Amino acid sequence: MGFDLRYFLFFLFSLIFCFAIWSLLVFGQSKNPSKMSQWIYDVYEKKIDSLKKIKEQKILIVAGSNAMFGVDSKILSKAFDMKVFNFGVNAGIELPLTLYLAQRAINSGDIVIMPLEYSMYSYDGKMGVQMIDYLVSRQREFFLNLSFQEKLYLLWKIDLKRVIDGYFDKSNSKVEAGLYGYKNIDENGDQIGSDLKYRLDVYFNSISTKPENYADEFNKDNLSWRYLEEFVIWCEKRDVKVYFMPPSLMKNEQYFQADRWYYENLEKVMSQKGFNFVGNPFEYMYDKEYYFDTNYHLINEARVFRTKKMVEDLKEVLK
Secondary structure (H helix, E strand, C coil): CCCCHHHHHHHHHHHHHHHHHHHHHHHHCCCCCCHHHHHHHHHHHHHHHHHCCCCCCEEEECCCHHHHHHCCHHHHHHHHCCEEEECCCCHHHHHHHHHHHHCCCCCCCCEEEECCCHHHHHCCCCCCHHHHHHHHHHCHHHHHHCCHHHHHHHHHHCCHHHHHHHHHCCCCCCCCCCCCCHHHECCCCCECCCCHHHCCHHHHHCCCCCCCCHHHHCCCCCHHHHHHHHHHHHHHCCCCEEEECCCCEECCHHHHCCCHHHHHHHHHHHHHCCCCECCCHHHHEECHHHECCCCCCECHHHHHHHHHHHHHHHCCCCC
C-alpha cells in the first residue's frame, strides 16, 4: 500500500481540531474556583491581607507547608529585631507558582528566607494535580509564563472529570473545618493548632516512613533552576537578598547513607549557581516523634528548636 496523503491530512487536521476543542473546554472553565484549591487560596489571601499592614522592611519566609508548620516567626523576629512573616503554604502547588505568588508579598529591601522542600529543586515541568488545579482555577494568567512544554503537559494531564467539575462543581466558600485553612493561621502567617496535645493517632499514624527519592530525581539541568535563577534576579533588581535553607524533613537512614551525596552537595550546587545556601540539611532532620501529620510538618514544640537552629545559622549572614 502506498502513502495516502489524504488520509494523513485528514488524521492530522482531526487531531488539531480535537486538541483545539479540548483547549477551549479547559480554558472555558478556567478561573472558576475549585474545591481542591479552596483552602490554599484562603490561606494565601489571608496572608496577603496581613502583609498589607507591614510597611517596614521585613524578613519573608517562602516555601511550602514545612515552613508554615515549622517556623516560629516570633522567634526570628526577636532574634533579628525585624518583622518576620511566614509565607509558606503548600508545596503541592510546586515551585513556579510558589515563586510567582511570593512576588506579590515582596517589597524592595526585604530579606527572603527560602527553606524550600527538596521536591521543588526537582521540578521538571511535569505538574502534579494540585499545581494544575490551582493554576487553572486561581491563577489562569500564569499559564502565559509557562514554557511550551509545560503548557502542553498541562493540557495533556488535566482530566475530563476535573474539567467537568470546573463547570458544574464550583466552590467559593471558605474552608472552615479541619487542620488546614485560614482559621489556623496566626497574624504572622504561622500554623496554629499543631501542638503535641492536638496530635491525634490518626494524624501520627498517617506519617509515611518511606524515604523520599530526591537524590534520584536531582538534575542540575531541571527546569526548577531556571525558575530559581529568574526569581533571584527579580529580587536582586529590587535590592532583595535571598537565602536558601534546608527544610525540615523526617530522618531516614537512606538520607545518611545511599543518598548522603545529595544532601552533602546541595550547598555546593547552589553556590555554583550563584545562590546563598545556609545550614546543614542533616541538622534539620528530626525523628518521627517530632512530626504532626506528615514527614514535613513539625509539631509546635519542635518548631521552636528548629527555628532556633535557623537563627543560629542565619546570624552568620544577617549581621
